[in-house]
Amino acid sequence: MARVATPTAFDAIDPARRLRNLALTLVAIGVGVLVLWGLESLGSAKLTQALALFAVWGVATVSLNLINGTLGILSLGHHGFMLIGGYTTGLLILDEAARQRILTSARSTMTEQTLGISVGNMLQSLGLDALATPETLWFRYLLAIFFGGLLAAVAGLVVGIPSLRLRGDYLAIVTFGFGEIIRLSASTRLFSAYTNGALGFPGVTSEFGKSVWWTFGVLAFTVFVISKLKYSSYGRAMQAIREDEIAAQAMGVNVAYHKVLGFVISAFFAGVAGGLWVSWLGGVRLDFFLFQLTFFFLVAISAGGTGSITGVLLGTALVVFVRQYGDPLEETYSIQTWLYLAAGVLGLAAAGAFAFRSLRRLRPRLHWGALVLAGAAALAALVALIDPSAIEGTFRGFGMRAIFLSVLLIVIMVFRPEGMIGRAEFSWAALLREQRSGPTDEERAQDAWLSNPQLNPGGEGPRDDADATRDEGGR
Amino acid sequence: MLEVEHLRKSFGGLTATNDVSFHVNEGEIVSIIGPNGAGKSTIFNLVTGVYRPDGGDVRFQGASIVGKSTNQIVGLGIARTFQNLRLFTQMTVLENVLVGQHHRLRSTWLSSVLRTPGYRRQERAMREAATEKLAFFGPRLQSFRLNQPVYVLSYANRRRTEVARAMATGAKLLLLDEPSAGMNPKETAEITQIIRRMRDEGGYTILLVEHKMNLVGEISDRVIVLDYGEKIAEGSYHDVVHDPLVIEAYLGKKAAVDRAEDEEGSGA
Numbered sequence: 043m044a045r046v047a048t049p050t051a052f053d054a055i056d057p058a059r060r061l062r063n064l065a066l067t068l069v070a071i072g073v074g075v076l077v078l079w080g081l082e083s084l085g086s087a088k089l090t091q092a093l094a095l096f097a098v099w100g101v102a103t104v105s106l107n108l109i110n111g112t113l114g115i116l117s118l119g120h121h122g123f124m125l126i127g128g129y130t131t132g133l134l135i136l137d138e139a140a141r142q143r144i145l146t147s148a149r150s151t152m153t154e155q156t157l158g159i160s161v162g163n164m165l166q167s168l169g170l171d172a173l174a175t176p177e178t179l180w181f182r183y184l185l186a187i188f189f190g191g192l193l194a195a196v197a198g199l200v201v202g203i204p205s206l207r208l209r210g211d212y213l214a215i216v217t218f219g220f221g222e223i224i225r226l227s228a229s230t231r232l233f234s235a236y237t238n239g240a241l242g243f244p245g246v247t248s249e250f251g252k253s254v255w256w257t258f259g260v261l262a263f264t265v266f267v268i269s270k271l272k273y274s275s276y277g278r279a280m281q282a283i284r285e286d287e288i289a290a291q292a293m294g295v296n297v298a299y300h301k302v303l304g305f306v307i308s309a310f311f312a313g314v315a316g317g318l319w320v321s322w323l324g325g326v327r328l329d330f331f332l333f334q335l336t337f338f339f340l341v342a343i344s345a346g347g348t349g350s351i352t353g354v355l356l357g358t359a360l361v362v363f364v365r366q367y368g369d370p371l372e373e374t375y376s377i378q379t380w381l382y383l384a385a386g387v388l389g390l391a392a393a394g395a396f397a398f399r400s401l402r403r404l405r406p407r408l409h410w411g412a413l414v415l416a417g418a419a420a421l422a423a424l425v426a427l428i429d430p431s432a433i434e435g436t437f438r439g440f441g442m443r444a445i446f447l448s449v450l451l452i453v454i455m456v457f458r459p460e461g462m463i464g465r466a467e468f469s470w471a472a473l474l475r476e477q478r479s480g481p482t483d484e485e486r487a488q489d490a491w492l493s494n495p496q497l498n499p500g501g502e503g504p505r506d507d508a509d510a511t512r513d514e515g516g517r
Numbered sequence: 518m519l520e521v522e523h524l525r526k527s528f529g530g531l532t533a534t535n536d537v538s539f540h541v542n543e544g545e546i547v548s549i550i551g552p553n554g555a556g557k558s559t560i561f562n563l564v565t566g567v568y569r570p571d572g573g574d575v576r577f578q579g580a581s582i583v584g585k586s587t588n589q590i591v592g593l594g595i596a597r598t599f600q601n602l603r604l605f606t607q608m609t610v611l612e613n614v615l616v617g618q619h620h621r622l623r624s625t626w627l628s629s630v631l632r633t634p635g636y637r638r639q640e641r642a643m644r645e646a647a648t649e650k651l652a653f654f655g656p657r658l659q660s661f662r663l664n665q666p667v668y669v670l671s672y673a674n675r676r677r678t679e680v681a682r683a684m685a686t687g688a689k690l691l692l693l694d695e696p697s698a699g700m701n702p703k704e705t706a707e708i709t710q711i712i713r714r715m716r717d718e719g720g721y722t723i724l725l726v727e728h729k730m731n732l733v734g735e736i737s738d739r740v741i742v743l744d745y746g747e748k749i750a751e752g753s754y755h756d757v758v759h760d761p762l763v764i765e766a767y768l769g770k771k772a773a774v775d776r777a778e779d780e781e782g783s784g785a
């Protein structure tokens with residue numbers, strides 16, 4: 043529908059406007075800080091956790107979207123990069139008490155030597171004792187997630203290289219394989235001195251991963267870097283690769299370099315997200331980094347809008363909300379209640395279908411599919427109403443959360459394949475309606491003049507090939 | 518400027534280019550014509566490094582460019598358009614043209630993210646250059662069109678955008694593969710003049726593949742004729758279209774003979 047694509051998105055053109063946008067952004071950040079502060083001071087641990095998780099996963103989804111949305115490569119190995127960052131961070135900031143516990147545990151495979159690897163010890167050996175005190179843990183944590191990101195970036199370099207030879211589904215399988223290789227090799231003897239094998243280790247401080255300030259700070263940094271990259275000449279080159287690799291190369295874009303660059307930057311932030319994630323969880327374990335994690339991120343990206351940072355954050359909020367507040371879905375209810383619920387959902391779906399068809403002016407408005415849904419809803423409600431005794435018993439909605447997310451994904455993919463907001467992106471210009479949503483009347487008139495053979499005998503006339511699309515004529 | 522020598526390329530058993538030699542001088546407009554499947558596009562793909570020749574040499578400004586990658590060749594100064602439009606359709610007209618300039622950017626990705634003064638200056642210069650190239654096409658690709666995604670453009674405007682994108686790479690030699698395909702006679706006449714202006718005002722050297730003979734006849738300094746991968750004629754448009762071999766290639770042997778007899782008859 044949108045005639046004018048996302049703002050051509052370079053903020054450097056008009057200095058006055060740039061200044062205004064900067065001021066608006068600062069104000070928005072201030073408001074955001076106030077809102078966060080308000081939410082935090084409500085004192086609900088559950089809410090704070092959910093907010094922090096949104097920020098942690100936001101770092102992961104926004105970075106994954108650099109590969110999936112901007113470069114247009116389906117990458118399924120993000121959990122592997124996160125694992126590298128997570129284990130690195132966990133090991134580097136482990137406190138003394140946790141070290142001792144692991145060392146004395148009979149089942150531990152970590153050695154005194156590997157447990158001695160920590161940012162604190164490194165700083166001490168550099169003579170920077172002041173930075174190794176409990177008060178300066180935040181500094182060591184920042185260093186640790188940075189190192190985690192760097193190591194993950196190295197892995198990104200390795201995974202990025204096959205992306206030069208492979209395309210599409212084949213490449214997706216390779217990235218998936220890499221993610222699994224990273225996870226499985228963490229449990230092998232080669233690495234178990236660092237990872238403690240399948241056991242992992244607890245005792246990673248939650249001071250940062252569960253703090254909205256730290257997590258949102260890192261998220262803001264991530265969004266800043268990734269969005270500035272997207273709207274730079276480099277980002278345009280990456281999008282060109284997504285659109286047509288051969289043409290991008292023929293226009294001088296070094297496709298190999300930009301693909302690997304995308305992978306490396308994305309993996310770096312995945313590593314950082316991993317460092318936040320282990321802190322949120324309070325420990326490190328192999329099953330914190332299952333493929334399921336990447337699946338959740340992909341749901342968030344697809345639901346929100348592939349390629350749009352704004353959309354990806356919206357999708358992440360949705361997924362995190364279902365994950366954190368979906369508990370009621372998984373509890374035990376009487377079958378009668380489940381029947382009422384089913385009737386409600388089916389009835390809503392039927393009503394939704396009717397509304398959708400009316401809105402799109404599709405006929406008949408009452409599609410037989412909607413009738414079937416409504417019939418099923420009525421049946422479920424009838425059974426629950428008329429004969430509650432015949433359906434005694436209870437049922438536990440085990441796994442309902444995942445089912446709910448999957449169904450949600452299917453619904454979005456069927457009705458809005460481009461995601462909730464498509465490729466559109468938040469910008470002050472768009473918010474203030476500065477971005478023109480189409481030609482002005484004058485331009486339209488001029489355009490009609492140019493393309494109307496009766497008005498302009500020298501202009502575009504009717505063309506010989508019938509299937510040529512006209513300007514404004516759609517896709 | 519461009520020298521192609523004994524170029525050969527086959528696909529399996531099919532010889533698409535067979536011992537083709539020609540050259541293009543700076544400031545010339547040279548056309549390659551020939552029936553469908555004659556191997557015209559293949560020559561473009563060989564020159565721009567999309568395909569690797571089986572034999573022969575391609576020299577640009579004196580140095581061989583065989584074996585260089587497509588993007589390196591753009592950096593050296595040869596850019597092209599595609600017979601079957603290859604635009605970045607989800608991106609805007611301006612963005613498409615800006616991508617053509619990316620390879621000349623001298624900032625690292627980090628200074629681009631940080632929007633250093635150096636990067637800002639280059640970005641501004643890129644935008645100026647891009648609008649300047651688009652201005653070759655008059656008002657058709659100006660003002661609101663700049664920010665329109667390519668997928669709403671008409672076929673003719675897409676062709677124009679592709680030419681502008683190739684110009685924006687900073688290349689000196691442009692290879693245009695059927696620039697007027699899908700255009701009506703009016704639009705064809707217009708693009709003919711634009712190609713001439715690209716040479717006269719823009720300083721480009723142009724090698725083009727075309728089917729529309731009025732366009733070829735009007736602007737070509739020289740015409741090269743290909744048939745079944747071989748060069749069968751070269752010369753001015755007038756000489757080439759009267760060459761019996763060329764007539765035969767286009768109309769078939771019998772027609773060529775008939776026509777030659779006709780001409781003899783009318784001459785007598």
Ligand SMILES: Nc1ncnc2c1ncn2[C@@H]1O[C@H](COP(=O)(O)OP(=O)(O)O)[C@@H](O)[C@H]1O
Binds near residue numbers: 531533553558
């Ligand atoms: N990549 C390819 N693989 C196999 N055959 C090809 C390939 N590219 C071109 N050809 C063949 O080479 C011949 C010349 O094609 P082309 O150069 O596209 O002709 P045209 O003169 O119409 O542009 C055709 O027979 C075509 O089928």
Ligand SMILES: [Mg+2]
Binds near residue numbers: 557558
């Ligand atoms: Mg061709």
